[in-house]
Amino acid sequence: MRIAIDAMGGDHAPHSNVEGALAAAREWKDTEIVLVGNEAALTPLLKDRPSNLLVQPASEVIEAEDEPVRAVRRKKDASMVVAGRMVHEGQADAMISAGNTGALMTTGLLVVGRMEGIERPALAPMIPTVDGKGVLALDLGANMDAKPEHLQQYALMGSLYREKVHGLSRPRVGLLNIGTEAGKGNELTKHAYPLLESLSIHFVGNVESRDIMNGVCDVIVCDGFAGNIMLKSIEGTAGTLFSLLKEQFGQSLKTKLAAALMMPQLRNLKSMMDYKEHGGAPLLGLKGLVVKAHGSSDANAIKNAVRQARFAVQNHLVQSISSEISRK
């Protein structure tokens, strides 16, 4: 198995990416890790490298502020694009990047290529839940306007991902909606409901956004717009509450004492809410596996993304999605 890592993408590239790649190569001897990027920058960081860690040269870098489509089209030797080409050509089974999200989605579409039968690939991050298990949400921003048939494909892909990568049997798939009754929603969700019902997955019906964090389902299906609103509302509310709490704790000697007593619990709570802790987000519906690691990924996050990609490849995720889609 071979996994390509975009060595140059992310806030802490190339250092964290290289460190994460080294740790992964040392842990999984059966896996070839290919760092894609500027050789001159990478070589000094790679003294003492294991034999299953390789370098694939790429002279350009897509920056965070680059316009995605233009960057992917013009920078043909960018580390992200070269990694995508390796997946397209079968030289790698999966690729991981912590770089520009829009550019990675474009790389997925234009370089790796859509899976036959899939109209819209979907970005599928994990949202934290109280029970610590998380819920896979898709689509979270790859496509703003979805048709009912797209939501149906998201449901199928999300269910297979939770099964193949996280080992869940019969993952519970919910449809993000404004009420739990079957007839509820906008035109999109009303039409998507019977399509999801018709699949041979464990569809648990409509799920309201207020229940997401209580772990009522393993996969939540939505269009990219609604998904973005949900994710950022959760993020924003959690962030706001933590800063308010911090402010309140700082108000007096008494509250400062309380803060000191509570510190380990508060840290726990904060990390529980941190969706970055849940690893990379797969981009599903492509000819190969593409994983978006968080922009602020450290070495451990990169290594975790490799772990995730390994599971997916070992368990034939892409082939399973493809055969389910073609059966329909």
Add this chain to the structure above:
Amino acid sequence: MRIAIDAMGGDHAPHSNVEGALAAAREWKDTEIVLVGNEAALTPLLKDRPSNLLVQPASEVIEAEDEPVRAVRRKKDASMVVAGRMVHEGQADAMISAGNTGALMTTGLLVVGRMEGIERPALAPMIPTVDGKGVLALDLGANMDAKPEHLQQYALMGSLYREKVHGLSRPRVGLLNIGTEAGKGNELTKHAYPLLESLSIHFVGNVESRDIMNGVCDVIVCDGFAGNIMLKSIEGTAGTLFSLLKEQFGQSLKTKLAAALMMPQLRNLKSMMDYKEHGGAPLLGLKGLVVKAHGSSDANAIKNAVRQARFAVQNHLVQSISSEISRK
């Protein structure tokens, strides 16, 4: 001025509604308060009533579990419907109900009637913000699928509401979106953006849901589906965090001590996040003013809804909306 109150709607009806009405009638002698409902149930609660508190008999009640459209059509003598009819016929300037939300929206449409030129009335609750000022969000569920022109009308109505009822000059109006740049969004928001720009309001552009609670705008415009997802994500996250916090505080003697030290601050924080504290939600775009009070309204909440309705009537909210809409 005359304000009708649905005496029978809400979790604490008729007691809280009557108490709130009594308090309002005593405070505002220039305002006639009309309690609409079952006379036999109301009379015993109304010993010692001020002369500006009246009763309008209505023999039926719409229940929380009633199907909205059917209930409004069949229960022609329901307290909510009778109050709506009073507004329609000019016997009241505004109505307030803490009853079934769907039925109240239906009463607005079928009994009170749409304002000429308005395609879709909108429900506009306040969402809490860190600075305590709140943001008026519309539409929050009256219409699931909106057209760009509807969002334009929401923007105009929301801006006028904040100006006339809350006394803000040039309220900042934002469009709920997935990014702040002008070209972002789905088909709906992309087309709505220039329409909002063309209005003579203070349009501040796209606003992301993660920034809502930071008070970056006074009015946030969205379709009912996205609005519902946003509101319930905020509610759900806040609720989840508070229960997690409670759990953490209960873990040991040390954390229990911390909780005791922090109690006043935690109560503060919780009430700051409670959107019920922000009063009733107007249903905008009707021929008269309809205010939806929260289902769990106590007497104080009912009195606050009267205060709100008084401001709106005194400052000619409905007439202002009507003249702005007809000018376009």
